[in-house]
Amino acid sequence: MFRRAFLLLLLALVPAFFTGWMHPRRPVWNEAFDPIPVVKLARLPALPAAPALWIDAREADAFARGHVPGALNLNETHWEDGLPAVIDAWSPEHRVIVYCDGGGCQASRAVARRLRRELALTRIVILGDGWTALAPAAGKVAP
């Protein structure tokens, strides 16, 4: 039984290899092995100085309730609507900081990846603790 179980585990490697190589929607391998850094708010000042371009990856209603001053709203739901403003605002010296609700939210990761892929951004980070950490910072929240 254990020999057959081991054989099943090995057999799955063969089609998996071809899926990773040829599937039209295979993972982007260089992205997977060169992940976008995730930093906490407290660690942001430790990064090399650069003007920040804040991207709020939450939905529009959450963005309307409050966001980082100057942040641009860009999420996968309304990607085409939000992208032109990001392209206008971005310049090569910017560090792009993408955030969503914080904790376990997935939007910032998806938006950061897509930005890096479509705009070939190199200076981009994800704010791991997101809006949860940003919101209490009085004076930094724009209604």
Add this chain to the structure above:
Amino acid sequence: MSPRRIVIWVLAIALAAILGYAGTAKLRDPAAFATDIENFQLLPPGPSALLAVYLPWLELLLAAGLLLPRWRAAAGLLTSLLFAVFTLAVGLAWARGLDITCGCFGHGTPTALPWAFLRNLTLLAAATAQTCLSLIK
């Protein structure tokens, strides 16, 4: 056919159908499934991507194995282990309060984590029962 054999066949067919469906659904978009795995925050992006192309095929092979009597015990054992890992991963995500979809049946099928946890627990019980019954002579 003895009642025991009927139970084994019913469990094997049900588990094979679920694994077959899950594997096929995940294969539609391995890149999105890689993100789903990554969102569990248990693996870095690289291993998540490797798992995203491997896991669907393992599920499909296990589905086929469960339907072949000579392979059933081995496939059942691996299926039980697989569901144990899934249950643990979903349970950990739920306990940590992560706001994610489980990706159990591919990307874009949002399932609340508590529901996914209970479903995986049920599947784990079914797979374990099937394996034990298959092993008893």
